[in-house]
Amino acid sequence: MEYSPGFGDVMVEKVYGVGVGPGDKELLTLKAVKVLKKVDKIFIPVSKEGRSSLAYDIVKDIVEGKPVEELLFPMIKNQECLKIYHERAFENIKSAQGEVAVITIGDPTLYSTFSYLWRLLKRDNIPVEIVNGIPSPFACAGRLNIPLVEGREKLVILPRGEDLERYLGLFDTIVVMKTKRLGEILKRILGKEERDKYLVGVVSKGFWEDENIQWGKIEEIDFEDINHYLSLAIIKRVDREDI
Amino acid sequence: MEYSPGFGDVMVEKVYGVGVGPGDKELLTLKAVKVLKKVDKIFIPVSKEGRSSLAYDIVKDIVEGKPVEELLFPMIKNQECLKIYHERAFENIKSAQGEVAVITIGDPTLYSTFSYLWRLLKRDNIPVEIVNGIPSPFACAGRLNIPLVEGREKLVILPRGEDLERYLGLFDTIVVMKTKRLGEILKRILGKEERDKYLVGVVSKGFWEDENIQWGKIEEIDFEDINHYLSLAIIKRVDREDI
Numbered sequence: 384m385e386y387s388p389g390f391g392d393v394m395v396e397k398v399y400g401v402g403v404g405p406g407d408k409e410l411l412t413l414k415a416v417k418v419l420k421k422v423d424k425i426f427i428p429v430s431k432e433g434r435s436s437l438a439y440d441i442v443k444d445i446v447e448g449k450p451v452e453e454l455l456f457p458m459i460k461n462q463e464c465l466k467i468y469h470e471r472a473f474e475n476i477k478s479a480q481g482e483v484a485v486i487t488i489g490d491p492t493l494y495s496t497f498s499y500l501w502r503l504l505k506r507d508n509i510p511v512e513i514v515n516g517i518p519s520p521f522a523c524a525g526r527l528n529i530p531l532v533e534g535r536e537k538l539v540i541l542p543r544g545e546d547l548e549r550y551l552g553l554f555d556t557i558v559v560m561k562t563k564r565l566g567e568i569l570k571r572i573l574g575k576e577e578r579d580k581y582l583v584g585v586v587s588k589g590f591w592e593d594e595n596i597q598w599g600k601i602e603e604i605d606f607e608d609i610n611h612y613l614s615l616a617i618i619k620r621v622d623r624e625d626i
Numbered sequence: 627m628e629y630s631p632g633f634g635d636v637m638v639e640k641v642y643g644v645g646v647g648p649g650d651k652e653l654l655t656l657k658a659v660k661v662l663k664k665v666d667k668i669f670i671p672v673s674k675e676g677r678s679s680l681a682y683d684i685v686k687d688i689v690e691g692k693p694v695e696e697l698l699f700p701m702i703k704n705q706e707c708l709k710i711y712h713e714r715a716f717e718n719i720k721s722a723q724g725e726v727a728v729i730t731i732g733d734p735t736l737y738s739t740f741s742y743l744w745r746l747l748k749r750d751n752i753p754v755e756i757v758n759g760i761p762s763p764f765a766c767a768g769r770l771n772i773p774l775v776e777g778r779e780k781l782v783i784l785p786r787g788e789d790l791e792r793y794l795g796l797f798d799t800i801v802v803m804k805t806k807r808l809g810e811i812l813k814r815i816l817g818k819e820e821r822d823k824y825l826v827g828v829v830s831k832g833f834w835e836d837e838n839i840q841w842g843k844i845e846e847i848d849f850e851d852i853n854h855y856l857s858l859a860i861i862k863r864v865d866r867e868d869i
Contacts, residue, residue, distance in 0.1 A: 409660065410758060414652035490760075492767040498776040505771075513768030515653065517733075517758045524735040525756030528748075532783070533741040539797075540781040549796075554782075 395477055398504055399484040400491035402516020403441045406590030406613075410517045416445055418514050423481035424450045428472075428496045430458050437591075437613070438486045454485070456496050465499075473503040488613070490518040494542060494560060520558040523586040523615055527598050531617065532556050548572040551581075557618040562587070565616055566606025578602060580622040587614035638720055641747055642727040643734035645759020646684045649833030649856075653760045659688055661757050666724035667693045671715075671739045673701050680834075680856070681729045697728070699739050708742075716746040731856070733761040737785060737803060763801040766829040766858055770841050774860065775799050791815040794824075800861040805830070808859055809849025821845060823865040830857035 399418050404410035419425065419442055427439045432455060439451070454472040459465060476483060491497040491513050504511050520540060524531045532538045536555035541547070544565045550557055551572070559565055562585060569578070578601040585604055587595040588611050597604050642661050647653035662668065662685055670682045675698060682694070697715035702708060719726060734740040734756050747754050763783060767774045775781045779798035784790070787808045793800055794815070802808055805828055812821070821844040828847055830838040831854050840847050 404655070407657070409657035410655050412647070412653050412655050412760065413659070414650070416656070417652065490764050492764050492772070492774040493781075494775060494777070495773070498773040501773060511771060513771065515760045515764050515768045517655065517760065518764055521733050521735050521758050521761055525758045528754060528756065529735070530738070530741040530744060531735040532737060532785075534737070535785050537785070538736075538783040540775070540783075542775075542778050542780070553792075 395479045395481070395483055395509060397482045397510045397512065398476060398500075399482070399512050399514055400495075400497045400501060401484045401486050401514045402490040402495075402518075403438050403486050403488060404517040405489055405519045405522035406437070406441060406588070407522075408441055408444070410522065410590070411441070411445070412514065412516065415442075415514050415516065419446050419449075419484055419486070421482070422449075422484045424452060424479050424483045426452050426454050426472075426476055426479075426483060426485045428454045428456045428485070428487065430456060438488045441488075442486060452479075454500075456499075469499040469503065473500055476500065476504070477507065477509065484514075487516070488519075489522075490516045493518045493540075519589070519613075519615055520560075520617070523584070523589050524617060526586055526589050526594075526596060527584040527617065529584065529598075529617070529619070531558070544568045551618070555620055559616045559618065562606065562614045562616045566601075566604065569601050569618075573601070580620055582619050582621050584617040584619075585614065586616075587611045589613075638722045638724070638726055638752060640725045640753045640755065641719060641743075642725070642755050642757055643738075643740040643744060644727045644729050644757040645733040645738075645761075646681050646729050646731060647760040648732055648762045648765035649680070649684060649831070650765075651684055651687070653765065653833070654684070654688070655757065655759065658685075658757050658759065662689050662692075662727055662729070664725070665692075665727045667695060667722050667726045669695050669697050669715075669719055669722075669726060669728040671697045671699045671728070671730065673699060681731045684731075685729060695722075697743075699742075712742045712746065716743055719743065719747070720750065720752065727757075730759070731762075733759045736761045736763075736783075762832070762856075762858055763803075763860070766827070766832050767860060769829055769832050769837075769839060770827040770860065772827065772841075772860070772862070774801070787811045794861070798863055802859045802861065805849065805857045805859045809844075809847065812844050812861075816844070823863055825862050825864050827860040827862075828857065829859075830854045832856075 427436045429436050487495045487497045538556045539554045540558045543561045584598045670679045730738045730740045781799045782797045783801045786804045827841045
């Protein structure tokens, strides 16, 4: 039997997960611009109803007049409760007409709110296409004017600073995506002499008007100033001969 | 004493390190297009004189008529010998007039030929600006239609498969940038039962006409087919409840 949609049974044709990069409009890809201009609707994840969305701020000039709908992803820890919000957001997308885009800061494959929806879209066999955006660790390295890794170096990306002592000795470069408590952690696990083996770059709200960029030894960084949720740190070992 | 350049003493004003992404022209950023159109010259790293450049193939329609110059980075292992090529490439850039761009596949901060020049440019206080491109691990995850990491997961990026056994237990997702011998390594370090704990995605020449994409269990992947230098693998643990 063929599927024949009736009234109230409309299903979205295709969902684009679009990364809009770290904050600079010019870091949008040509494909992101094309897709955002052609879709029938744009979904915008927000953490609170009516709160402005950084992702939308990046694209709003490009998509002026296009229908938009917010998806509520509150910043709560209760997984069961979060699932309800994810399912609700998913139902909203599913019942949209035509092709739609869900926008996300940075890249949809790296710690993105899109990944929760992605799983549900796949479960229901709804076509998904990813349009990559510049991921924030790379944009921040560019902003700091340093390579993340070269040659035979190894890179690790951690969602936050926990268990950092396990990774510090193993890798040339460590990216910590949220810097809350990072200063405290680094000072706890590294003795005074050991701290000189590292250089740290921290970028908070990179590419936005109120960006805060620091690069230096652990002692020189003002970690208090970088508690914004759009902050990250790049920790590089400098005690090796070839650095 | 002020620096006054004389004849034959021209020095480049600014160097842009421009990432052109993984291969799809549409994954260029708006900024990359703008910069490539405005610079006075484009430098193209090549591994052999006269050999076509994948990075240039991506941008050639955009920069038609623009002066280009090849920079020779041969694929040799002798570090002393390589240094001579880097210095020579650097001298060519340094003596160019106006603003120039050096293009690189993917992103300039991730295992890029640009990083060697970057060091020399900084040493001589020549202004450098990075224009990020979509890095290949993220583009390949998009192509495979999978997130790289979500929630509290940790990601590691390795330049090749060596020491892989050390990292397999520590990370949710491992990216191996060059897949040569990867099949062999995985089968050596993982017993038959352990292999089922992982799913592997391999992308060779992603976004090019002759791309090869595979996703499945270790036993199902044809590793022989993915020896191209533009190949990478994404190894994901699937034995955890929440995946």
